[in-house]
Amino acid sequence: MADHDLLENDEPLLVATSLSKSFGRIAACRDVSFSLYPGEVLAIVGESGSGKSTLLQLLSGQLAASAGHVSYRMRDGVARDLATLGEAERRFLFRTDWGFVHQDPAQGLRMAVSAGANVGERLMAVGWNHYGRIRDTASDWLTRVEIDVARIDDAPRTYSGGMRQRLQIARNLVTEPRLVFMDEPTGGLDVSVQARLLDLLRSLVAELNLAVIIVTHDLAVARLLSHRVMVMKGGRVIETGLTDQVLDDPREPYTQLLVSSILPP
């Protein structure tokens, strides 16, 4: 029970305050504010051009904001403004505490080196140097993401789309990050492959108590994976709340349009 009191009193992991980004006269992202807590999954939904991918880039410090701040609570408990992190600090964050799952797995993998190396080099980057243990951990993770361990020495070039995506997930999770960003992780996959991937993500997120910010245009993905949803249109967050609130009781015209456009289960 004490654990749950802790849950109710803990500090946010990531806080965005009035985050904005303009490209010349185009306001891609306007005035976005929210707090994300450990273990929470937040879905950012919207159609193409809504600003959701730009927002993800801002939140993961890959794009500098035109206005506003993002702060992240580091492992030592100190909240740091991402804009104040040095390049080396940012890269370290990406290698340890954060994960980023790209829509196209080729962007998040080294396609020409073995699966084992893809997972193993993340461990080496944080100081692991015992070959046997690295290989065992990599094998373990391949199994967890349901990739046949016999494929550990094959390059992801030889993998199917679904397998590549699962390998990307393993590569990101092996360093036990606290926050994972995902950009349309199931985009372009066949329906049955999508379903399997979503089930995997769902169980890993719960098991590892991951905080996740996932960008998706697919409300069904949001319903399956997320606790909270932010709906974006024209660069602004037009509605936000618990996933079941926003999908069952949509208030804004655009949200109602989105919800009515999905096929009933």
Place this chain on the structure above:
Amino acid sequence: MTAMIDVTDAKKTFTMHLQGGIELPVVSGVTFQVNPGECVVLSGPSGVGKSSILKMIFGNYRCDSGRIGIRHRGALIDLASAEPRQVLNVRRSTIGYVSQFLRAVPRVATIDVVAEPLIVNGVSRADAQARAGELLQRLNIPARLWQLPPATFSGGEQQRVNIARGFISDLPILLLDEPTASLDAANRAVVVELVAEKKRQGVAMVAIVHDDEIRHLIADRIVDVTSFAAAA
């Protein structure tokens, strides 16, 4: 007696933007309390807003105005104005909800669907599954079905899985939307028994029941929702 649920002047209107912005008032002035160990049944004709009120108490529907007072960990909070995170905490440790129709994550085995509320609260998977099995057995869902996802079950079977999931934890508040609607006499009797047990444990319950016989058996008080029907 300090109430577990204290709804004051709650109001809900739907604005249908896709249909030219027509406003559908659902309920207004909803006011009632529920104490530990009692079962309040919401009555009224179909469409009057009974399920909507339950969803407002659960935080699934947002209120236009009014208070949804919930006694959560000893303190009275207003769910209508609570942060999303707080609503999630309240659902995890204070309010359980048995919806009218089962909504379960697809492709998850029945035993895991039922065990989940316990696992989320720290109970070991083995213990949680054992308790889930006991409840499913009582509700006449045979063990050979436990490894199957409930999506292919009959309506009555799905509802019994839903009930098992709602009754498995020791939450002090339970919301029940037509728990016996799709059930045969034998299973209706099981649900009545389960409700009686929860009352003895001091759980505060709000239920919607169309069946007069069941209503007589479980209701301590009846709240007529017709009196909260919003003016058109």
